[in-house]
Amino acid sequence: MATKRIGPQTVRFDRPPVIIGAAAVAGPEEAQGPLGHEFDQTYPDLTIGLSSFEKAERQMMIDACRLALRRAGITEKPPAVDYFLAGDLLNQLITASFSGLEIGVPMYGLYGACSTFSEALAIGAKLIDGGFADRVLCAVSSHVGSAERQYRYPTEYGSQKKPYAQHTVTGAGAVVLAASGTGPRITYCTTGKVVDYGVADPFNQGAAMAPAAVDTIEAHLRETGRSVEDYDLIVTGDLASFGYEMAVKLAADRNLRLAKNYRDCGVMVYDLSRQNVNAGGSGCASSAIVTCGHLLKEMARGRLRRLLVVATGALFSPTSFQQGENIPTIAHAVAVEA
Amino acid sequence: MTIREGTSQTTQQSLYRRMVLKAEPGPPRLRNAVMAFVSGGLVCMVGEGITDFWERVLRISHKQAADPTVATLIFLASLLTGLGYFDKLARYAGAGLAVPVTGFANAMTASAMEFKREGLIFGIGGRMFQLAGAVIVYGVVTAFLVGIITGIVRLVR
Amino acid sequence: MMYLKAFLVGGLICLIAQVILDNTKLSPGHVLSGLTVAGGVLGGLGLYDKLVEFAGAGASVPIASFGNSLVKGALQELDQNGLVGVLTGMFEVTSTGIAAAIVFAFLAAVTFNPKS
Numbered sequence: 246m247a248t249k250r251i252g253p254q255t256v257r258f259d260r261p262p263v264i265i266g267a268a269a270v271a272g273p274e275e276a277q278g279p280l281g282h283e284f285d286q287t288y289p290d291l292t293i294g295l296s297s298f299e300k301a302e303r304q305m306m307i308d309a310c311r312l313a314l315r316r317a318g319i320t321e322k323p324p325a326v327d328y329f330l331a332g333d334l335l336n337q338l339i340t341a342s343f344s345g346l347e348i349g350v351p352m353y354g355l356y357g358a359c360s361t362f363s364e365a366l367a368i369g370a371k372l373i374d375g376g377f378a379d380r381v382l383c384a385v386s387s388h389v390g391s392a393e394r395q396y397r398y399p400t401e402y403g404s405q406k407k408p409y410a411q412h413t414v415t416g417a418g419a420v421v422l423a424a425s426g427t428g429p430r431i432t433y434c435t436t437g438k439v440v441d442y443g444v445a446d447p448f449n450q451g452a453a454m455a456p457a458a459v460d461t462i463e464a465h466l467r468e469t470g471r472s473v474e475d476y477d478l479i480v481t482g483d484l485a486s487f488g489y490e491m492a493v494k495l496a497a498d499r500n501l502r503l504a505k506n507y508r509d510c511g512v513m514v515y516d517l518s519r520q521n522v523n524a525g526g527s528g529c530a531s532s533a534i535v536t537c538g539h540l541l542k543e544m545a546r547g548r549l550r551r552l553l554v555v556a557t558g559a560l561f562s563p564t565s566f567q568q569g570e571n572i573p574t575i576a577h578a579v580a581v582e583a
Numbered sequence: 584m585t586i587r588e589g590t591s592q593t594t595q596q597s598l599y600r601r602m603v604l605k606a607e608p609g610p611p612r613l614r615n616a617v618m619a620f621v622s623g624g625l626v627c628m629v630g631e632g633i634t635d636f637w638e639r640v641l642r643i644s645h646k647q648a649a650d651p652t653v654a655t656l657i658f659l660a661s662l663l664t665g666l667g668y669f670d671k672l673a674r675y676a677g678a679g680l681a682v683p684v685t686g687f688a689n690a691m692t693a694s695a696m697e698f699k700r701e702g703l704i705f706g707i708g709g710r711m712f713q714l715a716g717a718v719i720v721y722g723v724v725t726a727f728l729v730g731i732i733t734g735i736v737r738l739v740r
Numbered sequence: 741m742m743y744l745k746a747f748l749v750g751g752l753i754c755l756i757a758q759v760i761l762d763n764t765k766l767s768p769g770h771v772l773s774g775l776t777v778a779g780g781v782l783g784g785l786g787l788y789d790k791l792v793e794f795a796g797a798g799a800s801v802p803i804a805s806f807g808n809s810l811v812k813g814a815l816q817e818l819d820q821n822g823l824v825g826v827l828t829g830m831f832e833v834t835s836t837g838i839a840a841a842i843v844f845a846f847l848a849a850v851t852f853n854p855k856s
Contacts, residue, residue: 297700399697400854401664403673403680403689404768408608441595444603446765452603489609610762619753619758627750629807629810630797639750654840659846678758681768683801684837691841695849707849718803721773723830725780726810730826732786734818
């Protein structure tokens, strides 16, 4: 009997797992954004002195893990955590897997495209509340150089982007979850379903993902009996400005008023008027570095008490969209409470 | 317009797609058009200048000078791509840099550079034509068809 | 005068491509391939060379001229060697562009690394 399930998509944790440490590392453009001062470490360039973007991304994930573990007071090597849950955007999860080699603890590699951050938090929290682990390290990353060459064009190729196109966030976020300790707690998680609302333009991921975000938010509120106002802040992962607009519209159609307390990490991470990022950020790191770098710190400062993180993922590959398929999307919600 | 649960998936998809297309912010069409016209025109004007230059230096006909001109423009575009300036210029110039032979050179150089880390054979060698290949393929197929058709027409006459 | 004509014709070809890019979901790859095909067809009809005569680099620098050159090479050898000439002559005129692009792309790739 699954006693912790309170609805078809939502579970409530009996002993809510605690975030005992978190860290965000970010690339140069993110460092120049409005949250630049919040990140635990920033890098002056995209390759950080390594020979490829992929190596740089891996180093960022390892750095984020190292910092989060230090925050959590875990200094052993290999770290005293039971599982490492990690994911990224690169084919065959090379960032996560190669980082796992370095971290050296039992590992599950996760893929939910840009929704991987809340996917990792949800699974980590379930492992802990289920009694399968005492401490879990979760990490995700993305990198503009490695993602662009895989999903779109070589970095030096000259092309004009449409205004709704997005810019992959460079960086990594890591969280240490524990059965006990001090810090904000993960109280509920709502697992998204894959949806397809017919968007096929790979440059318009925000619009493709907005329905997934609204579906999951709606399911979360319905199954927990909460309302939008119960949260100090609801953030989606990387809808960016156009996806945000579409999410607000779709939500209004379903009598959900997403307004003052609703924001999008892809919009927050850049200064859209000054930085050359079109509609805003995308990528696993978007939700991860904004949550780990900024929002969890705001909770520690007492400015936020209840937070709903809804990381959104576009589950397509270059193969699927070149073969003319739509872009299926997903969103997972995790409630974090001080 | 409303999209609710229970609406069939295809209706839902076409409703949402229409909603997206309606709200989608368009590119700055006028600015892009002016920039493409001016920058594309300038590239061609520079090309004309380079043709004059080679005509004089190499003492060849204006027509013959077209070949070294193309090579010169390709060299310049590859250099700008290598130095990391081409993509920044192209952001403003759009088709103005993509349509002249500079765009062809950029597509090849950017691909070759990007995949250099996969090695000299699979990376640079194998991927150089990843983007520019289409132009060659369709150019050659067109030339083949035009050639065959012309040949047949001449035979018939 | 030639400079002005090169500017106007070259600019116009780029303008057409830009308008297509901004008003459709076609990628630059689609549009450039389309221009090459258009250049080849115009070349087959003998029209593209007239445009080159009129506008010089304004017509010979845009990618459409690549299609035209391929066709021109094919037709030249068609005259001399019959149908086989279509294949043997194709790259006759246009080899400079392809050779230069391969060589310079290779050299740039060996020399530089992608930045952003």
